[in-house]
Amino acid sequence: MKILVTGASGQLGSTFKSLAKKGYAKELDFVFKSATDLDITDIDAVQEELTSSDYAYCINCAGFTNVDSAEDQNDLAYLLNVTGVRNLAINCNRSKTILIHISTDFVFDGFSNVPYSEEAVARPINFYGDTKYKGERAVINNVSRYFILRTSWLYSEFGQNFMKTMLKLAPKKDTISVVYDQIGTPTYALDLANTILLIIKENSKDYGTYNYSNEGVASWYDFAKAIFEGYTIDIELKPILSTAYEMSAERPKFSVLDKSKIKDTFGLIIPHWKDSLSVALRAYSQING
Numbered sequence: 557m558k559i560l561v562t563g564a565s566g567q568l569g570s571t572f573k574s575l576a577k578k579g580y581a582k583e584l585d586f587v588f589k590s591a592t593d594l595d596i597t598d599i600d601a602v603q604e605e606l607t608s609s610d611y612a613y614c615i616n617c618a619g620f621t622n623v624d625s626a627e628d629q630n631d632l633a634y635l636l637n638v639t640g641v642r643n644l645a646i647n648c649n650r651s652k653t654i655l656i657h658i659s660t661d662f663v664f665d666g667f668s669n670v671p672y673s674e675e676a677v678a679r680p681i682n683f684y685g686d687t688k689y690k691g692e693r694a695v696i697n698n699v700s701r702y703f704i705l706r707t708s709w710l711y712s713e714f715g716q717n718f719m720k721t722m723l724k725l726a727p728k729k730d731t732i733s734v735v736y737d738q739i740g741t742p743t744y745a746l747d748l749a750n751t752i753l754l755i756i757k758e759n760s761k762d763y764g765t766y767n768y769s770n771e772g773v774a775s776w777y778d779f780a781k782a783i784f785e786g787y788t789i790d791i792e793l794k795p796i797l798s799t800a801y802e803m804s805a806e807r808p809k810f811s812v813l814d815k816s817k818i819k820d821t822f823g824l825i826i827p828h829w830k831d832s833l834s835v836a837l838r839a840y841s842q843i844n845g
C-alpha cells in the first residue's frame with residue numbers, strides 16, 4: 557500500500573521517516589516528499605504527484621507552524637495552511653486517496669474550562685489558528701474520505717519544538733522564565749505517528765475529525781520543569797504570566813483536548829505526557845549525546 561507523506565522534512569514528517577527506517581510498518585510503502593520535492597501550494601505539481609502513482613493515503617505533514625510569524629506573514633501562512641491543503645484535498649478526491657491531515661488545539665479560543673470535544677465551537681484567536689481552521693474546512697469540503705487529527709504542543713527529537721528549545725537554551729542561561737497561564741497537553745510526535753499508522757493498518761472507514769494528544773494536563777512551565785528534571789539539568793526556572801513574555805500572537809489560555817472519540821473508535825490507550833517525555837528525552841540524548 558503506497559503512502560504519500562508531504563512536508564516530510566519537518567518534525568512529524570521526520571518521525572514517519574524514522575519509523576520507516578527502523579522497519580516499522582514494512583507493509584506500507586512510504587514516498588516521502590519534502591517542500592522542495594513537492595510544493596503543496598503548486599496545484600499542478602500536486603495533481604501530477606497524486607495521479608502519477610496509486611496512493612492509498614496522503615499524510616499531510618506540511619504546514620506553516622511559526623505562530624508568531626503567521627501574524628505578519630499572513631499571505632504565506634494562508635497559502636500553505638489553506639490553499640495548499642485545498643490543493644491536496646481536491647486531488648486526493650480525484651485520485652481516490654484518503655487524506656490524513658493534521659490540525660491544532662489553536663483552533664479554539666481557550667475560554668473553556670472543560671476539555672474541547674470535536675464538536676466544540678472553533679473560534680481561533682490568532683492568524684495561525686484561523687488558517688488551520690480554514691484548512692480543516694478545505695479538507696471537509698473537498699475530499700470525501702479524510703481523517704483530520706487535531707493535536708497539541710507537538711514535540712520530539714526532530715525539527716523545532718519547545719523541548720529542544722529548552723534543552724538548547726539551558727547551557728546558555730542561568731535562569732529561564734516560562735509561562736504558567738497557558739494550559740494544554742504536550743504530545744510526543746511518535747505517539748501521534750503511531751496512531752496514524754494504526755488508523756491506516758486497520759483500513760478504518762470511520763472518517764472524520766478526531767482529537768489526539770497525550771494524556772494529562774500541563775502548563776508550559778510544568779512541561780519545562782519536567783524537561784529539566786528528566787534531563788537532570790539544574791537551572792533556575794521562573795513561572796511567569798504570558799503578559800510578561802513578548803509574543804506577537806495571542807495563545808489560548810486553555811486548550812486541553814477531549815480524546816474520548818478517538819479512544820472509543822480505535823480502542824486506544826494513550827500514554828501520559830510525562831511517560832512519553834521520558835521516551836523522547838532518551839531519543840534526544842541518543843542523537844545529541
Ligand SMILES: NC(=O)C1=CN([C@@H]2O[C@H](COP(=O)(O)OP(=O)(O)OC[C@H]3O[C@@H](n4cnc5c(N)ncnc54)[C@H](OP(=O)(O)O)[C@@H]3O)[C@@H](O)[C@H]2O)C=CC1
Nearest residue numbers: 563565566567568591595596618619621658660707709710
Ligand atoms: N508543532 C506543533 O506544536 C503542532 C503542529 N501541528 C500541525 O502538525 C503539522 C506538522 O507539524 P510539524 O511537523 O511540527 O511542523 P514543521 O514546521 O516541523 O514541518 C512543516 C513542514 O512543512 C514544510 N513545508 C513548508 N512549505 C511547504 C510547501 N509549500 N509544500 C510542502 N511542504 C512545505 C516545511 O518545509 P521546510 O522545512 O523546507 O520549511 C516543513 O518541513 C502541521 O500541520 C501543524 O500545523 C498541530 C499541533 C501542534
Ligand SMILES: Cc1cn([C@H]2C[C@H](O)[C@@H](COP(=O)(O)OP(=O)(O)O[C@H]3O[C@@H](C)C(=O)[C@@H](O)[C@H]3O)O2)c(=O)[nH]c1=O
Nearest residue numbers: 621623660661662708709710718721733734735776801
Ligand atoms: C522559548 C520560551 C517560550 N515561552 C512560551 C511562549 C509560548 O507561550 C509557549 C510555547 O512556546 P512556543 O513558541 O514553543 O510554542 P507555540 O508556538 O505556542 O506552540 C504552538 O505551536 C503550534 C504550531 C501549535 O499548533 C500549538 O499546538 C502549539 O504547539 O512558551 C516562554 O514562556 N519562555 C521561553 O523561554
